[in-house]
Amino acid sequence: MRKAALRRATSGLLVINMKGILFAIAAAAIAQAAPAFDKRWDNVGAASASGGIPAPTYSGRYPDSGPSTYNATGNLTQPEPKPYTPAGGINTNGSHIPVYHPASDFDYESLNLVLHQEYIELDLFEYGLKRFSAQDFEQAGLNQADRDLIAFMAQQEVGHAKMVTDILGPTAPKRCQYKYPFNTVHEFNDFCQKLTRWGESGVYGFLEHLDSRDSAQLLLQSITTEARQQMIFRQFDGLHPMPVWFEDGITQSMAWTLLAPYIVSCPADNPRLQWQNFPALNVTNNPNPAADNQYKPAISTNRPALFRPGEVINLSWENPGMKVGPNMSYTTSTNAGAPKFAGIISQLNLTYVPLENIKSNSAQFVFPNSFVYPSTDIAPGVLDPVVNETAFVFVTDDDPFLTPANLSLINSHIAAGPALLQAG
Ligand SMILES: *[C@@H]1O[C@H](CO)[C@@H](O)[C@H](O)[C@H]1NC(C)=O
Ligand SMILES: *[C@@H]1O[C@H](CO)[C@@H](O)[C@H](O)[C@H]1NC(C)=O
Ligand SMILES: *[C@@H]1O[C@H](CO)[C@@H](O)[C@H](O)[C@H]1NC(C)=O
Ligand SMILES: *[C@@H]1O[C@H](CO)[C@@H](O)[C@H](O)[C@H]1NC(C)=O
Ligand SMILES: *[C@@H]1O[C@H](CO)[C@@H](O)[C@H](O)[C@H]1NC(C)=O
Ligand SMILES: *[C@@H]1O[C@H](CO)[C@@H](O)[C@H](O)[C@H]1NC(C)=O
Ligand SMILES: *[C@@H]1O[C@H](CO)[C@@H](O)[C@H](O)[C@H]1NC(C)=O
Ligand SMILES: *[C@@H]1O[C@H](CO)[C@@H](O)[C@H](O)[C@H]1NC(C)=O
Ligand SMILES: *[C@@H]1O[C@H](CO)[C@@H](O)[C@H](O)[C@H]1NC(C)=O
Numbered sequence: 001m002r003k004a005a006l007r008r009a010t011s012g013l014l015v016i017n018m019k020g021i022l023f024a025i026a027a028a029a030i031a032q033a034a035p036a037f038d039k040r041w042d043n044v045g046a047a048s049a050s051g052g053i054p055a056p057t058y059s060g061r062y063p064d065s066g067p068s069t070y071n072a073t074g075n076l077t078q079p080e081p082k083p084y085t086p087a088g089g090i091n092t093n094g095s096h097i098p099v100y101h102p103a104s105d106f107d108y109e110s111l112n113l114v115l116h117q118e119y120i121e122l123d124l125f126e127y128g129l130k131r132f133s134a135q136d137f138e139q140a141g142l143n144q145a146d147r148d149l150i151a152f153m154a155q156q157e158v159g160h161a162k163m164v165t166d167i168l169g170p171t172a173p174k175r176c177q178y179k180y181p182f183n184t185v186h187e188f189n190d191f192c193q194k195l196t197r198w199g200e201s202g203v204y205g206f207l208e209h210l211d212s213r214d215s216a217q218l219l220l221q222s223i224t225t226e227a228r229q230q231m232i233f234r235q236f237d238g239l240h241p242m243p244v245w246f247e248d249g250i251t252q253s254m255a256w257t258l259l260a261p262y263i264v265s266c267p268a269d270n271p272r273l274q275w276q277n278f279p280a281l282n283v284t285n286n287p288n289p290a291a292d293n294q295y296k297p298a299i300s301t302n303r304p305a306l307f308r309p310g311e312v313i314n315l316s317w318e319n320p321g322m323k324v325g326p327n328m329s330y331t332t333s334t335n336a337g338a339p340k341f342a343g344i345i346s347q348l349n350l351t352y353v354p355l356e357n358i359k360s361n362s363a364q365f366v367f368p369n370s371f372v373y374p375s376t377d378i379a380p381g382v383l384d385p386v387v388n389e390t391a392f393v394f395v396t397d398d399d400p401f402l403t404p405a406n407l408s409l410i411n412s413h414i415a416a417g418p419a420l421l422q423a424g
Pocket of ligand 2: 073
């Protein structure tokens with residue numbers, strides 16, 4: 001593996017004096033490569049040294065953070081506007097009238113995507129209950145209360161679709177026709193945990209960037225419900241319910257790439273989605289949780305890791321230019337150059353591993369062996385392997401260092417994917 005494959009991990013302490021001049025950096029860089037790390041601290045120095053008397057800036061120890069103007073002393077730094085009301089916050093002083101409406105094309109298109117996702121979830125849960133008999137469910141280890149729970153999840157989707165429709169207004173898209181890749185109850189559960197994974201992550205990826213903060217809050221309160229659905233379907237699937245410390249976020253184009261193949265047709269007046277459909281990627285040796293019936297539905301399951309560090313993962317992908325999505329009216333495309341890396345989104349991280357045995361439409365990579373935090377002073381020795389759960393993998397032409405706040409910069413580097421990587 002090249003050194004870039006092992007994501008650098010850092011912890012640093014930055015101390016800045018009144019004039020904002022960099023005093024001292026005590027930083028411990030633990031992993032092999034840390035180019036972005038060095039660049040970041042240079043930028044802090046350059047910003048504060050540029051012209052006149054610079055405003056004081058401060059940094060916490062969060063390694064991926066830029067400078068802030070707030071001095072986190074632990075005490076109030078300004079008088080409180082009202083008793084028990086610390087100064088600051090956005091839209092907190094009572095003069096803001098909430099606006100539950102898209103405030104930009106970005107908002108509209110993000111919510112348009114979300115509504116397509118809510119509708120397929122509604123359809124999928126209803127379809128599963130219709131397609132399989134009570135006996136099919138019983139044989140798969142799910143009883144009447146479990147089926148009632150799935151029925152209730154479908155009702156939750158009615159509420160979510162209503163909420164997003166109300167935000168979008170009269171042009172909101174309507175329910176479409178769908179197709180599903182399962183033949184058994186276990187495969188249904190597995191598809192549901194996958195589809196709700198990209199539904200949930202698809203929202204986390206853009207939530208902080210919405211112009212309408214008021215809409216973002218309502219959306220968050222629906223997506224936390226969806227997160228519970230995802231976990232329950234993992235439990236039905238005989239998987240560990242949540243083998244991660246953090247849930248991941250993906251970009252809208254990634255979510256649309258994953259969703260579009262299951263939409264057969266939509267009403268003609270549905271507004272067109274403006275996100276990209278990347279060429280399809282297949283993890284050809286992806287573990288299939290539904291193929292192993294010794295793991296029954298359970299609150300939690302101690303199941304061996306589906307992929308282990310060092311194991312080889314095989315990828316194959318399509319060329320761009322394929323028709324996909326509603327009425328086959330979307331076309332896959334990429335802006336990237338030749339594939340060089342597998343990019344994996346899991347937890348807080350985008351981890352790259354160099355591709356090996358690269359052919360025109362296939363390659364391999366090695367499952368990485370790194371931790372979200374290589375150490376913490378909270379509990380030294382308690383470690384969280386970075387890739388687990390139902391993760392996202394794609395092939396890229398470059399390996400820019402990105403964090404959740406600037407993750408969308410990866411879109412222009414994606415040659416194919418994402419596909420779901422069934423890591424645990
Ligand atoms: C930040 O606050 C601390 C504690 O009050 C103070 O000692 C320090 O000088 C302040 N730093 C700046 C740059 O104002
Ligand atoms: C915070 O306030 C307490 C009580 O006034 C004071 O003793 C302490 O020094 C202050 N801490 C900082 C960092 O300013
Ligand atoms: C509340 O804050 C906004 C800016 O966020 C400001 O324009 C407005 O004047 C403030 N209103 C009051 C009553 O303080
Ligand atoms: C994923 O998490 C499960 C549950 O904690 C654990 O058994 C498994 O080893 C983890 N997988 C990897 C690749 O670390
Ligand atoms: C897609 O196909 C359906 C079913 O044939 C049709 O009713 C609908 O008008 C088509 N939608 C578009 C956008 O062409
Ligand atoms: C992915 O690859 C596997 C193994 O070759 C194959 O069975 C499966 O049909 C492929 N999936 C898609 C969507 O092409
Ligand atoms: C992965 O690819 C290698 C090399 O092409 C091949 O030998 C191997 O059989 C593949 N494994 C699986 C499980 O598809
Ligand atoms: C994972 O992401 C977090 C947040 O950006 C970062 O602090 C940490 O260093 C990253 N870990 C790795 C292994 O890249
Ligand atoms: C993304 O943000 C991180 C800080 O969280 C920064 O280090 C990195 O350089 C940014 N990447 C790009 C390509 O701007």
